[in-house]
Amino acid sequence: MDIxxxxxxxxxxxxxxxxxxxxxxxxxxxxxxxxxxxxxIVVLSMMVKEISELxxxxxxxFNL
Amino acid sequence: MRRKRFRLCRLLAMVLLVAAGIVFCPAVxxxxxxxxPQIQEYLDEPEISAEEFSSMSLxxxxxxxxxxxxxxxxxxxxxxxxxGALLLLASAALTFAPSDxxxxxIELIAVAxxxxxxxxxxxxxxxxxxxxISDWRLYLASFLPIFAGxxxxxxxxxxxxxxxxxxxxxxxxxxxxxxxVAMPLVxxxxxxxxxxGISGVPPLQEATQGLTRCVRSLLRGVSVGFAAVLGLQNTLxxxxxxxxMRAGGAVLSSxxxxxxxxxxxxxxxxxxxxxxxxxxxxxxxxxxLAAAFLPLFARCLVMxxxxxxxxxxxxxxxxPRSGAVLEGAAEGAGLCLSFLVFFFMLVVLSTALxxxxxxxxxxx
Amino acid sequence: MSAAQxxxxxxxxxxxxxxxxxxxxxxxxxxxxxxxxxxxxLLAWMLPYAAQALEWLENxxxxxxxxxxxxxxxxxxxxxxAQTAQDLCKDAGMTAMGAKVELAGRCMILLSALPMLxxxxxxxxxxxx
Numbered sequence: 001m002d003i004x005x006x007x008x009x010x011x012x013x014x015x016x017x018x019x020x021x022x023x024x025x026x027x028x029x030x031x032x033x034x035x036x037x038x039x040x041i042v043v044l045s046m047m048v049k050e051i052s053e054l055x056x057x058x059x060x061x062f063n064l
Numbered sequence: 065m066r067r068k069r070f071r072l073c074r075l076l077a078m079v080l081l082v083a084a085g086i087v088f089c090p091a092v093x094x095x096x097x098x099x100x101p102q103i104q105e106y107l108d109e110p111e112i113s114a115e116e117f118s119s120m121s122l123x124x125x126x127x128x129x130x131x132x133x134x135x136x137x138x139x140x141x142x143x144x145x146x147x148g149a150l151l152l153l154a155s156a157a158l159t160f161a162p163s164d165x166x167x168x169x170i171e172l173i174a175v176a177x178x179x180x181x182x183x184x185x186x187x188x189x190x191x192x193x194x195x196x197i198s199d200w201r202l203y204l205a206s207f208l209p210i211f212a213g214x215x216x217x218x219x220x221x222x223x224x225x226x227x228x229x230x231x232x233x234x235x236x237x238x239x240x241x242x243x244x245v246a247m248p249l250v251x252x253x254x255x256x257x258x259x260x261g262i263s264g265v266p267p268l269q270e271a272t273q274g275l276t277r278c279v280r281s282l283l284r285g286v287s288v289g290f291a292a293v294l295g296l297q298n299t300l301x302x303x304x305x306x307x308x309m310r311a312g313g314a315v316l317s318s319x320x321x322x323x324x325x326x327x328x329x330x331x332x333x334x335x336x337x338x339x340x341x342x343x344x345x346x347x348x349x350x351x352x353l354a355a356a357f358l359p360l361f362a363r364c365l366v367m368x369x370x371x372x373x374x375x376x377x378x379x380x381x382x383x384p385r386s387g388a389v390l391e392g393a394a395e396g397a398g399l400c401l402s403f404l405v406f407f408f409m410l411v412v413l414s415t416a417l418x419x420x421x422x423x424x425x426x427x428x
Numbered sequence: 429m430s431a432a433q434x435x436x437x438x439x440x441x442x443x444x445x446x447x448x449x450x451x452x453x454x455x456x457x458x459x460x461x462x463x464x465x466x467x468x469x470l471l472a473w474m475l476p477y478a479a480q481a482l483e484w485l486e487n488x489x490x491x492x493x494x495x496x497x498x499x500x501x502x503x504x505x506x507x508x509x510a511q512t513a514q515d516l517c518k519d520a521g522m523t524a525m526g527a528k529v530e531l532a533g534r535c536m537i538l539l540s541a542l543p544m545l546x547x548x549x550x551x552x553x554x555x556x557x
Contacts, residue, residue, distance in 0.1 A: 002469065003440050003443065003444075003469060005465050005468075005469055006440070006443065006444050006447060006462060006465045006466050006469060007447075009458065009461055009462050009465050010447040010450070010451060010458075010462050012458070013451045013454070013455060013458030013459070013461070013462060014450075014451065014454070016455065016458065017451070017454035017455050017458070020454075020455070021454075036455070039458075040457065040461075043458070043461050044461075047461065047464065047465060047468070050465075050468050050469075050472070051468055053472070054468055054471055054472050054475075055509070057472070057475050058471075058475070058505055058508070058509060059505075061475060061478065061479050061482060061505065062482075062501050062502055062504060062505025062506075062508075063498050063501055063502050063505070064502055064505050064506065149488035149489075150496065152485070152488060153485055153488060153489075153496075153497060153500050153501075154500060156481070156485055156504075157500045157501065157503060157504035157507075158504075160478075160504040160505070160507055160508045161504060161507030161508055161511055163511065165530060165534065166507040166510075166511065166533075166534075166537075169503060169507070169534055169537045169538070170500070170503050170504065170507065170537075172538075172541065173496075173499055173500055173503055173537075173541050173544065174500070176541065176544045176545060176547075176548050177496045177499075177500075177544065179548060179551070180496075180544070180547055180548060180551065183551045183555070187551075187554065187555065251555045251556065252555070252556065254555055255552050255555045255556055258548070258551075258552070259552075262545075262548065
C-alpha cells in the first residue's frame, strides 16, 4: 500500500483521457467509450483489492 | 407522770429512727444503687462510655473516628477510576470522528456508561440511608420510654412528657416522611437526571433542577420548624419542672418539723445520682446512633465528592452531557446526606437538650 | 510514530489533491478515483499506529465492563468508515448519498449501543419501583 497506487491511477486516467480525445477527434466515439470503460475496470480492479484489505483491517481493529 | 414521760420518750425514739431512716437509707441506696436491667442494657450497648469520652484527648478522638470511617473509601475511589477510564475511552473514540453528528452518538454511549456506573452506588446509598433511619426510629421507640422514666425520677415530669410526646412523634413522623416520601423523590430525581442527559432535551434538565430546589427548600423549612417548636417546648417544660421542684422542696422542708432540711439534702443527693444516670443514658443513645451514623455519613460524603470530581473530569474531557449526569448523581448523593444529617441532628440535639435541662433545679 | 511521519502524510495528501485537480477537467471520474485511492492509502498507512493506541486503551478495559469498551470502540470504527464515505460522496457532489451514509452509520451505532440502553432502562425500572 503506497503512494504508487495514486500515481498509477493518475497515469491511467491521463492516458485514458488522451486516448479518449484522440478517438473522439478521429470520429470513433464508441471506441472512445470502450477505452474509458476499460480504463475504469482496470482502475477499479486495482482499487477493490486495496479497499477490501483496508476494511478487513478496520473490522478486526474496531471489533465491528 | 412517769407513763407520760415514757410515752414521750418512745415517741421521740420513733421519730429519731424514722429521721435516721429518711436521712441515711436514700444516701446508702444512692451509693449502692444498682440500675435496673433495662437501663443497664442501654448503658452497656455502646463501645465507649460517657466518662471515657469526656477524658479522651483530640488525637485519640480523631484516631477513633478514623478507625470507624476508614473502610468507606475503597469503593468510591474504585468508582472514580472506572469513570475516569470510561471518559478517557470516550474522548479517544471522539478523536476518530470529530464532527458534530458523530460526537452526539459517541457521547450518548458515554452518558449511558456514566449513568450505569454511578447508578449502582447511588441506589445502594439511598437504600442504606432509608434502612438506617428506620432502624434508628425503632431504636428510639424502645429507648425513649426508658429515658422518659429516668427523667420522671429526676423530677422532670413535664420534660418526660415532651420526650415521649412531641419529640417521639416528631422523630417518627420525620423518619416516615424521609423513608416514604423523600427517598423515592431522590430516586425519581436520579432517573429524571439520567433521562435528561441521555436525551439532551433542555426542558428535562430544567425540570431536574427545579426538583432539587424544591426538595432542598422543603428540608430547610421542616428542620427550622422542628428546631423552633422542640426548643420552645423543652424550655417551657424545664421551667415548669423547676417550679414544681422548688414548690415541692419548700413544702418538704417546712412541713416536716425536725428533719425537713436533712430530708431535703438527702433527696438532693439521690436526684444528683439519678441525673448522672440520665446523662449516661442519653450519651449511650447518642453513641449508639453515632456509631451507625459516622460510616454512612462518610460513605455519602465520599460518594458525593467522587461523583462531583467525575463530573468535572467529564467536562474537562469535552463531554458536557456526561458531566451533567455525573453532577446530578452527586446532587442525589448530597440529598441523601442532607436527610441523614437532618435526622441524626434532630435526635442528637433533642437528646442533648433533654440532658442539659433540669440541671439547674431545686437542689442544684 | 515519529513526528516526521506527519510530513509524509501531508506530502501524500498534497500529491493526491494535485493529481485529482489535474484530472478533473478531463475525466471527473478518474479524479474521484484518484482521491479515493489517496484516502485509502492514507488510512491504511495510519491504521497500525491507531492499533497501538487502541491496544494501550484496552488496558483500561479491565476497569470497565468489556461490553462498554467494545461499544465505544465499535462506535469509533463505524464513525470513521461512515465519515470517509460521506466525505467522498460530498466531494463528488452527491450530498444526498452522503446524508444516507451518515444516517446508516448513526443507526448502526445506536444498534450496537442497544444492550447498554437496555441496561439503562432496567436501572430506571429499579429506581422507580
